[in-house]
Amino acid sequence: MRFSVVETGYDQRQVDSCLDELGIRLVRLAARAESAAGAGREWDQIREDATHLCDFLRRRTAVVDGEAAAGTAAEREAAMLLAQARSELEAAREEARQVREQAYAEAVRARRDFEAALLARRRREARVDEILRGDVVSPDTPTAAAGLPTGGAAERSAA
Numbered sequence: 001m002r003f004s005v006v007e008t009g010y011d012q013r014q015v016d017s018c019l020d021e022l023g024i025r026l027v028r029l030a031a032r033a034e035s036a037a038g039a040g041r042e043w044d045q046i047r048e049d050a051t052h053l054c055d056f057l058r059r060r061t062a063v064v065d066g067e068a069a070a071g072t073a074a075e076r077e078a079a080m081l082l083a084q085a086r087s088e089l090e091a092a093r094e095e096a097r098q099v100r101e102q103a104y105a106e107a108v109r110a111r112r113d114f115e116a117a118l119l120a121r122r123r124r125e126a127r128v129d130e131i132l133r134g135d136v137v138s139p140d141t142p143t144a145a146a147g148l149p150t151g152g153a154a155e156r157s158a159a
Helices: 012-035 040-133 153-158
Strands: none
16 A cells, blocks of 8 residues: 655555554454354465465555655755755855945945045145135245246346
8 A cells, every 4th residue: 555645754544544444354354263263274364364464564564664764864864955055044144244344344445535535636626726816825835936046037136
């Protein structure tokens, strides 16, 4: 007899039905054995049927135990694969977190550098605007006139 495999073993109703049927056969055999106590040939047939049924039950029990052991091995392997997958998932999440943090830190640095460069440009632009409007240039500001040799035309005209 074959049983349908379900999530947690075999279909319990099918197994129970099979055991009930075997129980009925055994009861019938016992009744036949009692009624035919004197008949040798029928007794031998009953004994063979009983032996056959006992062997059948032993084989089914061995098959069920073997399949249960195989199921247990498969469950262990599935549990190991699941644990490995979870471990890999956790490692991937950690790597993604590190990449995200690094990208965020680089973006913050890039923004600060950009804002600093923009501020320096605005300051140079404001200084250029001051000079072009003719505002007073502080004496310590380097200019092109600072590079003239001393004793130039302005000093000669004053002399």
